[in-house]
Amino acid sequence: MINLIKRVELLTNCADMALQNMAQLMRPGPGGSMFPVNHTYALSSWTPGVVSFLAFIFAVFLMMAVLMILTGFLGEKRVNENKLRPYESGIIPTGSTPIRYPVPFFLVAVFFLIFDVEGAFIFSWALAVKALGAKAMVQMTFFIFVLLMGLVYIWFKGGLALSGGKNKRAGRR
Amino acid sequence: MSRAVDSVINWARATSLWPMYFGLSCCFVEEITAWTPRYDIARFGAEVLRLSPRQADLLIISGTVFKKVAPVVLRLYEQMAEPKWVISMGSCANTGGMYDVYSVVQGVNQILPVDVYIPGCPPRPEAVLHGLTRLQEKIQSEERPSARVFHMAGGSQGTVSPVLVDGETKTRDTRGPGMNGIPVRGSSVTPPDFNGTRAQFMWTPPAAQITPGAVENEITSQLVRRFGDAVAPAEKSADMLTIDVDPSRAPEVLRFFKFESSPRFLRLEDYTAVDQSARQNPEDYPDFTLVYHLLAFDPAVRVRIRAALYGRYPETQSIHELWENAGWYEREIYDMFGIRFSGHPDLRRLLMPEGWQGHPLRKSYPGRATEMPAYTIEDARNLQPRAGEQFYRVDEDGESYVLNIGPHHTGTHGIIRYIAKMEGETITGLDMDIGYHHRGAEKIGERQHWIQYIPYTDRVDYLVGAANEFPYVLAVEKIAGIRVPERAEYIRVLFAELSRIANHMAYMGITANDVGALTPNFYAFRDREMIMDIVEMISGGRLHPAFFRPGGVAADLPEGWKEPVEAFLRVFPKRLGEYEKITLKNPVFRARTVDVGLMEKHDAMDLGVTGPNLRSTGVNWDLRKNMPYSVYGSLDFDVPTDTVSDCWTRFRLRAEECRQSVRIIRQVIDQMPGGRYISADYRYVVPERQDMLKDIESLIHHFINVSRGPKIPRGEAYAATENPRGEQGYYVVSDGLGFAYRVRIRASSFTNIQAFAKICKGATIADFIAIIGAHDYTPADIDR
Numbered sequence: 021m022i023n024l025i026k027r028v029e030l031l032t033n034c035a036d037m038a039l040q041n042m043a044q045l046m047r048p049g050p051g052g053s054m055f056p057v058n059h060t061y062a063l064s065s066w067t068p069g070v071v072s073f074l075a076f077i078f079a080v081f082l083m084m085a086v087l088m089i090l091t092g093f094l095g096e097k098r099v100n101e102n103k104l105r106p107y108e109s110g111i112i113p114t115g116s117t118p119i120r121y122p123v124p125f126f127l128v129a130v131f132f133l134i135f136d137v138e139g140a141f142i143f144s145w146a147l148a149v150k151a152l153g154a155k156a157m158v159q160m161t162f163f164i165f166v167l168l169m170g171l172v173y174i175w176f177k178g179g180l181a182l183s184g185g186k187n188k189r190a191g192r193r
Numbered sequence: 194m195s196r197a198v199d200s201v202i203n204w205a206r207a208t209s210l211w212p213m214y215f216g217l218s219c220c221f222v223e224e225i226t227a228w229t230p231r232y233d234i235a236r237f238g239a240e241v242l243r244l245s246p247r248q249a250d251l252l253i254i255s256g257t258v259f260k261k262v263a264p265v266v267l268r269l270y271e272q273m274a275e276p277k278w279v280i281s282m283g284s285c286a287n288t289g290g291m292y293d294v295y296s297v298v299q300g301v302n303q304i305l306p307v308d309v310y311i312p313g314c315p316p317r318p319e320a321v322l323h324g325l326t327r328l329q330e331k332i333q334s335e336e337r338p339s340a341r342v343f344h345m346a347g348g349s350q351g352t353v354s355p356v357l358v359d360g361e362t363k364t365r366d367t368r369g370p371g372m373n374g375i376p377v378r379g380s381s382v383t384p385p386d387f388n389g390t391r392a393q394f395m396w397t398p399p400a401a402q403i404t405p406g407a408v409e410n411e412i413t414s415q416l417v418r419r420f421g422d423a424v425a426p427a428e429k430s431a432d433m434l435t436i437d438v439d440p441s442r443a444p445e446v447l448r449f450f451k452f453e454s455s456p457r458f459l460r461l462e463d464y465t466a467v468d469q470s471a472r473q474n475p476e477d478y479p480d481f482t483l484v485y486h487l488l489a490f491d492p493a494v495r496v497r498i499r500a501a502l503y504g505r506y507p508e509t510q511s512i513h514e515l516w517e518n519a520g521w522y523e524r525e526i527y528d529m530f531g532i533r534f535s536g537h538p539d540l541r542r543l544l545m546p547e548g549w550q551g552h553p554l555r556k557s558y559p560g561r562a563t564e565m566p567a568y569t570i571e572d573a574r575n576l577q578p579r580a581g582e583q584f585y586r587v588d589e590d591g592e593s594y595v596l597n598i599g600p601h602h603t604g605t606h607g608i609i610r611y612i613a614k615m616e617g618e619t620i621t622g623l624d625m626d627i628g629y630h631h632r633g634a635e636k637i638g639e640r641q642h643w644i645q646y647i648p649y650t651d652r653v654d655y656l657v658g659a660a661n662e663f664p665y666v667l668a669v670e671k672i673a674g675i676r677v678p679e680r681a682e683y684i685r686v687l688f689a690e691l692s693r694i695a696n697h698m699a700y701m702g703i704t705a706n707d708v709g710a711l712t713p714n715f716y717a718f719r720d721r722e723m724i725m726d727i728v729e730m731i732s733g734g735r736l737h738p739a740f741f742r743p744g745g746v747a748a749d750l751p752e753g754w755k756e757p758v759e760a761f762l763r764v765f766p767k768r769l770g771e772y773e774k775i776t777l778k779n780p781v782f783r784a785r786t787v788d789v790g791l792m793e794k795h796d797a798m799d800l801g802v803t804g805p806n807l808r809s810t811g812v813n814w815d816l817r818k819n820m821p822y823s824v825y826g827s828l829d830f831d832v833p834t835d836t837v838s839d840c841w842t843r844f845r846l847r848a849e850e851c852r853q854s855v856r857i858i859r860q861v862i863d864q865m866p867g868g869r870y871i872s873a874d875y876r877y878v879v880p881e882r883q884d885m886l887k888d889i890e891s892l893i894h895h896f897i898n899v900s901r902g903p904k905i906p907r908g909e910a911y912a913a914t915e916n917p918r919g920e921q922g923y924y925v926v927s928d929g930l931g932f933a934y935r936v937r938i939r940a941s942s943f944t945n946i947q948a949f950a951k952i953c954k955g956a957t958i959a960d961f962i963a964i965i966g967a968h969d970y971t972p973a974d975i976d977r
Contacts, residue, residue, distance in 0.1 A: 096276065096344075096350065098275050101271075103272050107246060108597050110269050110600055110601035111265065111599075112580065113581075113597070114596070114597055121592075122592050122616060122618075125617060
């Protein structure tokens with residue numbers, strides 16, 4: 021148990037250090053020297069932290085279970101036909117819920133996925149920006165620029181508009 | 194131990210009640226006012242209105258429970274989480290109140306268990322707070338929830354009072370129990386059994402008559418040249434050129450009026466019918482009369498066209514192709530009278546629920562709910578509103594689906610139901626199901642006497658107060674030829690303009706709220722409260738002043754009336770500028786409203802859209818300027834218009850109208866003349882108080898006119914005023930008795946909302962909420 025607590029402390033310290041590193045990086049000016057990464061595994065929660073990680077996961081699930089069971093058990097439950105029915109402005113709902121989703125919804129989901137995945141590259145680069153140096157900086161700037169161009173392209177093509185802008189007459193006022 | 198747990202649970206529940214955002218009619222306006230800064234219900238821990246029944250535990254039945262909406266109320270209640278409580282707010286929810294009429298459930302306790310009743314019509318916001326604290330006391334002192342919470346025997350929580358059954362545990366008699374067998378007051382004059390009223394034996398001069406002007410004569414001669422014997426100008430009319438036509442040729446004549454005559458009558462102002470079977474001298478009348486009111490914009494002139502119909506359920510030709518709004522009018526006439534229209538593509542009921550028996554405005558139909566069997570919980574389960582599948586075919590394989598927005602929805606500003614055919618987020622078709630708020634105001638007009646009916650006109654559009662009484666008293670005055678003293682005219686204008694600002698403030702707050710801005714709501718209601726204070730000081734009422742009388746107003750202005758009005762005028766214009774800044778210039782508000790819901794000029798004119806909505810399309814038309822009534826002709830003000838009608842413009846015009854109303858009110862204060870506040874023609878009016886106390890003749894008139902109503906000579910008149918929401922018209926028919934033979938309300942919202950079907954096509958759901966918000970309607974004004 022004590023071992024577990026130690027490991028949790030270690031992990032928390034690592035996370036603290038990583039945050040401090042990032043804070044240092046963000047600070048402008050000549051003094052913004054990088055805080056030395058003096059722990060080998062500061063940014064990796066894997067090698068030293070498998071047990072504590074599992075402990076966290078366990079704690080989360082335990083709490084969820086307790087809350088769910090309590091709310092499920094406590095309190096009076098009364099079920100009737102109307103309560104089991106979906107709420108649609110007080111009316112008996114029309115049609116069924118599994119409908120075919122129109123393309124714009126799907127497009128938005130796809131765009132989100134794409135940009136989200138690219139975010140992962142940028143974050144990892146940001147943590148190691150000092151070590152990677154100016155060359156990576158230029159490369160990353162180019163990468164972000166390309167991404168932005170993609171976003172602008174999608175925007176102008178109307179990929180982000182759900183209605184296709186049929187009812188709009190833009191640029192009047 | 195369990196007592197301690199009880200009190201902890203009760204304390205937690207009572208101090209954080211979660212009311213549902215659920216409103217039925219006028220009462221909800223006062224309920225929502227209790228949420229605004231002056232009353233601040235947050236002090237009692239119940240400020241979070243939940244939008245879905247799943248998250249709410251308190252249902253405040255604020256307003257009239259209509260038979261058409263009762264199944265919805267029951268469903269929402271059953272969908273709420275346990276434990277749950279019900280507050281019945283206002284006379285209508287408690288007992289049916291002043292609406293003992295065929296479409297209203299006489300007390301929500303017939304379908305739901307009720308914990309607390311709040312009396313009042315409507316109750317003040319303070320009364321809502323009182324009701325809430327009473328419920329909190331009840332929870333904390335009477336409930337023993339711990340056993341229920343831990344699944345043990347015994348204990349109590351939530352509402353335990355039973356649903357009441359008429360004749361066993363409750364009586365629907367509004368006078369209370371023990372009055373069985375004694376007729377309700379006024380029932381002797383209720384159709385179809387006229388037992389006679391002494392008004393028959395009273396003498397009055399004949400109805401007023403107008404002499405036709407040059408324009409009218411020109412129209413008459415054009416008509417006679419064209420149609421010969423098929424048209425016959427009526428000899429007498431109290432208000433406008435009246436023409437009787439042969440019903441088989443009515444569509445032709447109307448087509449002539451719209452396309453060929455000079456001037457062209459572009460608007461079908463109103464279209465209704467009268468059941469003539471209960472006249473004093475039925476031999477002079479047909480079985481039914483169809484009545485069309487048309488309006489020409491330039492020069493401004495109205496004309497009435499009447500077509501006589503014979504038979505029990507007559508059929509005539511539809512004119513839905515001539516004017517777009519005729520389709521709804523014909524459905525309404527079919528619904529209310531049972532007259533059928535050949536060639537109408539979709540002749541089904543408009544206001545009453547599907548499967549309703551009978552046609553309520555026929556004279557043989559019972560007017561009172563208490564003459565009909567009591568509405569029970571079984572009825573609420575069985576009589577469901579028309580299913581969405583019946584409006585649009587559900588496409589099982591395709592991408593389109595059908596969405597019901599309303600009757601209970603926060604964006605719809607009351608109980609009205611939209612059925613949208615959707616493709617993704619885009620609306621491809623929109624149908625409306627109205628009538629959830631049908632209070633039978635027209636039928637009630639046939640049994641309450643001329644003065645008794647005034648409070649009902651207030652409630653036709655519950656947000657504009659006294660402005661609603663204006664067209665009604667004008668119409669009555671037109672028939673009887675009553676002259677109104679100048680002071681009364683100015684007082685009326687004062688009320689009408691204060692109502693306009695009060696309405697527009699509520700509008701600006703709520704519409705901004707709809708598109709995501711909560712703050713303007715709190716500011717706007719602060720100013721609305723200042724107006725409510727003025728109205729209350731002068732008339733004694735808040736939402737519903739019932740202050741106008743045929744011939745003048747109910748009382749003189751009290752001493753010191755000027756100061757609060759001036760105080761309001763001092764602060765308001767500057768605040769208005771601030772509100773404009775936080776809405777019209779707000780980028781989010783602009784993104785939601787600019788170029789959204791564009792309306793075309795010719796569509797608006799053809800549909801009979803009125804008020805600021807019409808002016809936003811570029812039509813410079815305001816009844817106060819173009820057909821001046823009261824003293825508007827001598828007042829100086831501008832009519833704001835715009836040419837591109839989107840939601841932003843419609844919002845802007847209302848703000849600008851407030852500024853013009855401030856100008857008018859300032860002139861009214863400066864020019865307020867002295868003299869009488871009600872006409873000296875005591876035959877028709879309630880005499881001045883001092884005269885009644887001192888003079889026997891006035892006392893007699895007072896007694897008669899208050900108790901059984903003045904006798905208004907046989908005739909008919911139509912009067913319309915420029916209300917905040919648009920043109921509100923009353924077509925009043927008198928058969929020479931103490932009450933109207935027929936009261937027809939030409940409601941502005943009824944025609945205004947018909948534009949939605951067109952302007953919402955291609956809009957998204959988010960746009961739709963902005964469009965209906967910016968259009969400004971109240972369901973009471975649609976359904977009457």
